[in-house]
Amino acid sequence: MDALTRDQAAVKVLEHAAPMFSGIDDIVIIDPYVLEDEAAWVFPYNSKRFLDTGDINFALMSNNPVLVCKRTGELHTYPGALSAEDMLQAFSAGQGRATWFLR
Numbered sequence: 001m002d003a004l005t006r007d008q009a010a011v012k013v014l015e016h017a018a019p020m021f022s023g024i025d026d027i028v029i030i031d032p033y034v035l036e037d038e039a040a041w042v043f044p045y046n047s048k049r050f051l052d053t054g055d056i057n058f059a060l061m062s063n064n065p066v067l068v069c070k071r072t073g074e075l076h077t078y079p080g081a082l083s084a085e086d087m088l089q090a091f092s093a094g095q096g097r098a099t100w101f102l103r
Contacts, residue, residue: 006034006041009068013043016075021047021060035084039092042067042084067091 004012010029017027026048035042044065050058065084067076069091078087 003070004068004073006036009041009070009073010034010043012068012073012075013045013066016066017045017060017063021063024060027060033084035088037088037092039071040067040069040088042087044084 013029014027021027024047027045028048028051030044030046030051033044042065045063046060047058050056050060062080064077064080065087067078067087068074069076076087076091078090082090
């Protein structure tokens with residue numbers, strides 16, 4: 001697979017998240033919090049309505065950030081106890097096998 005652009009990776013994350021949150025059509029990437037290193041991006045996401053209003057009733061639950069490998073486009077998620085920074089560090093250190101591989 002050719003290397004992905006950031007925008008292509010974001011689309012993959014949204015396509016992954018959509019079926020998990022049936023009936024919510026405004027899932028968005030939280031751009032200011034996207035992290036990147038040479039190997040991957042980590043994309044946090046939530047509902048646009050929550051981000052616009054701050055009303056917890058519109059927040060998505062169990063929506064851990066998704067890591068996208070720049071080289072392969074594979075999606076990975078990590079346990080919620082890890083920060084996005086820790087996700088990048090673990091993946092870049094070759095510990096990607098400890099993640100939950102999504103695609």
